[in-house]
Amino acid sequence: MVLYIVRHGRAEEPRAGLADEDRALTERGRREVRATLGRAGAAPVRILTSPLRRARETAEIAVEVLRCSEPLVLTRALAPESSPERIWRELSDHADSPEVMMIGHQPLLGAIYAFLLGSPALAVSVDPGSVGCIELDGLSGPPRGELCWLLPPG
Numbered sequence: 001m002v003l004y005i006v007r008h009g010r011a012e013e014p015r016a017g018l019a020d021e022d023r024a025l026t027e028r029g030r031r032e033v034r035a036t037l038g039r040a041g042a043a044p045v046r047i048l049t050s051p052l053r054r055a056r057e058t059a060e061i062a063v064e065v066l067r068c069s070e071p072l073v074l075t076r077a078l079a080p081e082s083s084p085e086r087i088w089r090e091l092s093d094h095a096d097s098p099e100v101m102m103i104g105h106q107p108l109l110g111a112i113y114a115f116l117l118g119s120p121a122l123a124v125s126v127d128p129g130s131v132g133c134i135e136l137d138g139l140s141g142p143p144r145g146e147l148c149w150l151l152p153p154g
Contacts (some may be wrong), residue, residue, distance in 0.1 A: 001091070001094075001095070001097070001098060001099070001100060001135075001136045001139060002098065002099040002100075002133065002134075002135055002136075002148075003091070003099075003100055003101075003102065003116070003133070003134045003135075003136055003145070004040070004042045004044055004099070004100070004101040004102070004131060004132070004133055005101075005102055005104075005109055005112065005113065005126075005131070005132045005133075005134065006033075006037075006058060006062065006101060006102070006103045006104075006129075006130070006131050006132075007103075007104065007105065007106055007109050007126045007127065007128055007129065007130050008025070008029075008033075008050070008052075008054040008055040008057070008058040008103060008104070008105065008128060008129075009025045009026075009028075009029030009030060009032055009033035009054070009057075009058050009061075009128055009129040009153070010025065010026050010028050010029030010032065010128045010129060010153075011023045011024060011025055011026060011029060011054040011128070012024055012025075012026060012054075020052070021051075021052045021053060022053050023052075023053060023054050024053055024054060024057060025054050025057045025058065029054075029058075029128065029129060030057070030061065031154075032128075032129040032153040032154045033058050033061050033062075033129045033153070034061055034065055035153075035154055036129055036130065036131050036151050036152075036153050036154060037061065037062055037065045037066060037131060038065055039151065040131045040133075040151055042066055042099070042101060042131065042133070043066065043099055044062075044066060044068055044097075044099045044100055044101035045068070045070060045097040045098060045099050045100065046068075046070050046073060046094055046097045046099075046100050046101070047059050047062055047063060047068055047070070047072055047073065047100075047101045047102075047103065048072075048073045048075050048077075048078060048090065048094070048100065048101070048102040048103070049072055049073070049074055049075070049078060049102070049103040049104070050074075050075070050076075050078035050079050050080070050103060050104045050105060051074045051075070051076065051079065052079065052080070052105070055078065055103045055104055055105065056072070056074070058103050058129075059072050059103045060072070062101060062103065066101075068101075073094075075090055077089070077090035078090075078102055078103065078104035078105075078108070079104075079105075080104075080105045080108055082104075082108055083108075083111075084108075084111050084112045084114075084115035084116070084120070085115075087102070087108075087112050087115075088115070088116075088139075088143055091136075091139055092139045092140070095139050106125075106126045106128075109124075109126045110123065110124035110125060110126050111124075113126070113132065113134070113147070115143060116134050116136065116143045116145040117134070117143075117145050117146075117147060118142070118143065118144060118145070127152055127153055128153060129153030129154065130150065130151060130152050130153050131150075131151045132147065132149065132150040132151070133147075133148040133149050133150075134146065134147055134148065135148055
């Protein structure tokens, strides 16, 4: 499986009266995500996203830019409080898709990069709006992946 990992674009700053899950993308965040996805060359069959607003909005841009025909899959496995192991289990449910994109949050995405590359102690910083690609060697047993590329935002 080819897995594209996207951190949501830049979002509104936290403020009183605005729940974290309701923070929207900024206009700059939207532009950066659109530009990065446009140059990524990704062709996901399916897009999985965190249910938080900023991730959903990023996923909607991905559907448009990448012309993905399947409906978005909202999953709590990509919510900030999740774990790499939970994401790994979620990916096995999508083994029928040769290319999958997932959209989520930091620090979870940094942890999933490390987990999928077989180095769980590795610290990986993932910028808002970045897109990475990992080729996975199967979805059973311990994860075995190879980082193909990582594009910064914009």
